[in-house]
Every structure is written in structure tokens, then in C-alpha cells.
Amino acid sequence: MFESGAFVAEQFGDLTDEQVQPNGVDLRIEGVFEPDEPGRIGVDGKHVAERREIEPRETDGRAVYHLDPGGYVVTYEDRIAIPDEHVGLLLPRSSLLRNGATLETAVWDAGYEGRGEGLLIAHHPIEIERGARIGQLIVAEAEHSGTYDGSYQGERIEADGGS
16 A cells, blocks of 8 residues: 555655645655766676766756756755655656656665665756755555665765764
């Protein structure tokens, strides 16, 4: 069973009222990056490609990313925690889709905590303001054994003192 947006909101840090939806919580974009070397995924491990940050342009006093067609790694502003006996899935907001872009992400296992990343695929040029809501996190009950303890546990939360 999928949980309500109010339940999902309880798993977060700071949220705005507009982020809480009936069936999930909207995640805001914090940064945009382009890989600038080959990555590697092998049977013996992985190498995540180094990336360069794309700087937003000031447009009417706002930080706006002007993106050409292509694939970009985006970071989310919001810290999440997937509770035990649940799984987190992120879907693109319809406004992103209606502008010819989509968002891909991996499953967030029970026990994951951090500020995740996703793959933004722009099929046409698009402008996205830093802090805009681009994806909706939904959480569903899930049977599992153990909780997440992988290399991305706690990603990008060290700067805020772990709170």
C-alpha cells in the first residue's frame, strides 16, 4: 500500500506546504551536473564519473539553469529518510514531462537517508529555477530483510550536522 503525502512528509526535514501532495512529497532541485569522464560499473565495483557543476544564470534575481538537450545529474535539496518496512520511488512532476524532460532514479531502500541524486533527461531546451519542484517521492509498504547500508547512505547530509 502506498502511504499518504502527510506520512511521507514526516520522513523529511524542512518542507514547504506546497511540497506536500496527497500521495507524496515534491523534491526540489539543488544543483545540476554533467559527467566529464567515463564512469564504470563492473562485477568488482564501480567508479562514478567526476562531474562538473553547471552554474545557473541570474534571471530576474533568480538562479536559473538553462539546459540544452542531454542527460544531467541533479541533486535534491531535500533530505529524506525511508522508514523501515517501506520503499521510496521518485517520479517526475507532470510539469517537467510537459516541457519535454523526465527524471530517472533508482529505488530508495528501507533505511536510506540522505539527499539523493537523479538523472534529468532534457529532450528539448529547458529552464529550471534552483529550488523548483521537479519530482514527487512516493513511499510504499514493502517486505524486506535488512535495511540499506550501501555506499550512498548519508549522502550529502554531513554539511548539516546530520540533522
